[in-house]
Amino acid sequence: MIAGLDPQLVRIVALSLGVSLSAVLIATLVGMPIGASIAVARFPGRQATIVLLNALLGLPAVGVGLLVYLLLSRAGPLGEFGILFTPAAMVVAQAILVAPIIAAFSRQAVEDAWREYREQLDSLGAGPFQAALTLLWDCRFSLLTTVLAGFGRAVAEVGTVMIVGGNIDGVTRVMTTAIALETSKGDLPLALGLGIILMGLVLALNATAHAVTEFAKRHYG
Amino acid sequence: MRAPTSLLPLRLENVRFEAGGRRIIDGISLEIGHGGRTVILGPNGAGKSVLLRLCHGLLAPSAGRVTWNLQQPSNGRHRQAMVFQRPVMLRRSALANVAYGLKLAGIGAREDHARASKALAAVGLEHLAGRSARVLSGGEQQRVALARAWALEPEVLFLDEPTANLDPAATREVEAAIAAIGDAGTKIIMVTHDLGEAKRLADEIIFIHEGRVLERAGAERFFSAPTSREAAVFINGELL
Numbered sequence: 001m002i003a004g005l006d007p008q009l010v011r012i013v014a015l016s017l018g019v020s021l022s023a024v025l026i027a028t029l030v031g032m033p034i035g036a037s038i039a040v041a042r043f044p045g046r047q048a049t050i051v052l053l054n055a056l057l058g059l060p061a062v063g064v065g066l067l068v069y070l071l072l073s074r075a076g077p078l079g080e081f082g083i084l085f086t087p088a089a090m091v092v093a094q095a096i097l098v099a100p101i102i103a104a105f106s107r108q109a110v111e112d113a114w115r116e117y118r119e120q121l122d123s124l125g126a127g128p129f130q131a132a133l134t135l136l137w138d139c140r141f142s143l144l145t146t147v148l149a150g151f152g153r154a155v156a157e158v159g160t161v162m163i164v165g166g167n168i169d170g171v172t173r174v175m176t177t178a179i180a181l182e183t184s185k186g187d188l189p190l191a192l193g194l195g196i197i198l199m200g201l202v203l204a205l206n207a208t209a210h211a212v213t214e215f216a217k218r219h220y221g
Numbered sequence: 222m223r224a225p226t227s228l229l230p231l232r233l234e235n236v237r238f239e240a241g242g243r244r245i246i247d248g249i250s251l252e253i254g255h256g257g258r259t260v261i262l263g264p265n266g267a268g269k270s271v272l273l274r275l276c277h278g279l280l281a282p283s284a285g286r287v288t289w290n291l292q293q294p295s296n297g298r299h300r301q302a303m304v305f306q307r308p309v310m311l312r313r314s315a316l317a318n319v320a321y322g323l324k325l326a327g328i329g330a331r332e333d334h335a336r337a338s339k340a341l342a343a344v345g346l347e348h349l350a351g352r353s354a355r356v357l358s359g360g361e362q363q364r365v366a367l368a369r370a371w372a373l374e375p376e377v378l379f380l381d382e383p384t385a386n387l388d389p390a391a392t393r394e395v396e397a398a399i400a401a402i403g404d405a406g407t408k409i410i411m412v413t414h415d416l417g418e419a420k421r422l423a424d425e426i427i428f429i430h431e432g433r434v435l436e437r438a439g440a441e442r443f444f445s446a447p448t449s450r451e452a453a454v455f456i457n458g459e460l461l
Contacts, residue, residue: 119279120309123302124325124369134321138312220312221355 002193009193016174019087019161020154023094024102027154028147031099035106036132040114053107056100061159068093068164085166090174093160098150105146109139141216145209152205156198228289228300228376229408230254231276236285238271238432245271247432248285257424258399258409260440262416264461268432269412270306270381276410277303277379302370303379307386308362310354315365316341318354322369340372341365344398360391367398371407378402380411384418396421416456420444428452430461 002009038049070076072084072092083089113135121131136143158176165172167181175194182191231253238246245268253259253276261269274280275287302322311318319337328336341347344364349357354365363383370378380399384392399422403409413419419426423440428449435449447453455461 117309117311119274119303119305122279123277124322126325130325134311140312216312219356220353221310 002197006190006193009190009197011170012173012175012178012194013197015087015172016155016176019090019174020094020151022091023154024098024147024151026091026095027098027102027150030095031102031150032106032136032143034099035103035108036110036136038103039107039110040128040132040135050107053100053104057104059097059100061097061157062163063159064093064097065160065163068096068160072164084164085168085172087165087172089164090161090172093164094154094157097157097160098154101150101153102146105149106139106143109142109146110135113139141212141220144212148205148209148212152202156202226291227255228291230290231377232286232288233276234286234288236275236282236287238268238275238280239283245432246275246282249429249432249434250285251427251434251437253408253410255408258403258411258422259425259427260419260423261410261412261427261429262419262423262455263414263429264455265414267414267429269414269429272429273303273379273381273410273412277301279303300373300375301377301379302373302375303381304363304366304370304383306382308359308366310357310362310365312355313353314351315346315354315357315361315368316350318365319369319372323372326373336372337368340368343371343401344368345394358391360387360394363387363391363395364398367395367402371398371402371405375407377408377410380409382413382415383411384415385413392418416458428455430455 035053038046038053068089069084071078072081072089073079074084083092110132114131117131117135117138121134126134156176158180161167161172161174162177162180165174165177167173167177173181175198179191179194179198182188182194231251233249233251236246236249237244247268249272261272263269271280275282278287311321313321316334316337319340320333323333323336324330338347338350341350344367346361346364346368349361354362357365367383383399384395387395396418399409399411409422411422420440426436426438426440426443427434428436428443428447428451430451436443436447436452438448443452444456447456451461
């Protein structure tokens with residue numbers, strides 16, 4: 001089934017990747033600047049913000065799903081966009097799920113680097129913006145690992161996409177929701193095929209993250 | 222048009238610095254002018270590193286004033302540089318680390334490269350230009366840091382115990398680079414607690430203890446005939 005590139009399976013895998021990649025892209029664009037800003041800025045309530053951010057790491061997927069569902073439903077504040085039960089809604093929900101992960105880990109990485117670089121950058125006359133760019137670039141390997149972790153979380157979660165996507169065949173059915181459905185229906189071949197692909201993907205992501213870290217350690221110190 | 226004025230002399234007027242309820246610098250007034258290598262000497266905890274950071278502008282004094290000969294100290298920002306005890310290497314090549322300082326100073330990209338290469342060669346590291354800076358040895362990293370500072374052609378170079386973490390061979394090379402930078406016309410202001418290093422490098426000693434300047438003298442005179450009891454004790458290698 002996998003080797004034969006079954007069209008149904010290919011469509012589901014493609015949608016999964018498309019939704020999760022888009023979500024991670026948005027989450028990175030939002031989360032990384034937030035994380036980097038919290039790392040270098042000093043403001044009242046900073047410690048509380050960090051605690052909150054770290055707490056958001058454990059955000060339950062179904063909770064986010066429910067929240068986004070309420071926001072996007074016809075009667076909800078964003079109901080007029082009419083994107084509930086579309087891939088767009090799934091992207092929004094996954095982005096909300098993943099952004100805190102990327103923000104929290106970016107914050108940690110950038111803050112560690114900031115502690116080390118601060119006086120030197122200050123001495124060389126780097127302004128806040130230049131300093132932030134330098135820090136982000138110097139943390140590029142750990143940030144890439146963070147993005148991969150975020151993608152792993154997005155592509156493997158089932159709660160939010162089930163609630164806001166609705167698992168509609170051919171429209172919003174992704175790997176995880178298909179596995180859940182096919183398993184409950186007893187159609188094990190498709191569930192197993194998707195399960196193997198999903199597990200292989202998560203394994204490949206972790207292997208890549210590990211390889212990036214090792215490469216960076218060896219070549220850049 | 223007038224020729225650009227000099228950054229020096231550097232003046233400290235009754236400077237105090239307190240942190241966490243402790244007075245670390247206790248009313249220091251100093252004037253440091255052109256020429257020679259000035260070494261700020263004193264035991265650990267004397268406030269040497271804090272004094273250097275106050276001079277460089279990394280810390281603001283709790284009281285008193287730090288002023289340069291130029292009206293706007295910010296104008297002189299790139300005309301002074303500092304090398305730290307632990308070299309801070311960015312995650313890029315040795316050459317790119319040197320060029321980074323030039324980029325921040327607003328020197329054009331093409332000139333960056335030539336000047337950075339020249340500075341690396343001056344500290345004897347041209348053969349490591351393409352190597353990743355963070356995997357170099359401690360001594361090599363410190364020389365990259367010196368090259369980064371030197372490439373800016375600063376009028377004043379501050380050094381905070383630049384050889385404290387290095388073995389004798391690396392120390393010799395770093396000290397040679399410092400001497401060369403001084404000979405090329407940059408005013409050297411260096412902090413150390415190492416008597417041997419002070420003897421090797423200093424033209425002038427400012428001896429501080431518990432946040433105050435106890436003595437200031439030419440190096441030869443200081444080591445042969447210190448006037449303060451504390452300096453005499455310190456020179457004898459006893460604990461203060």
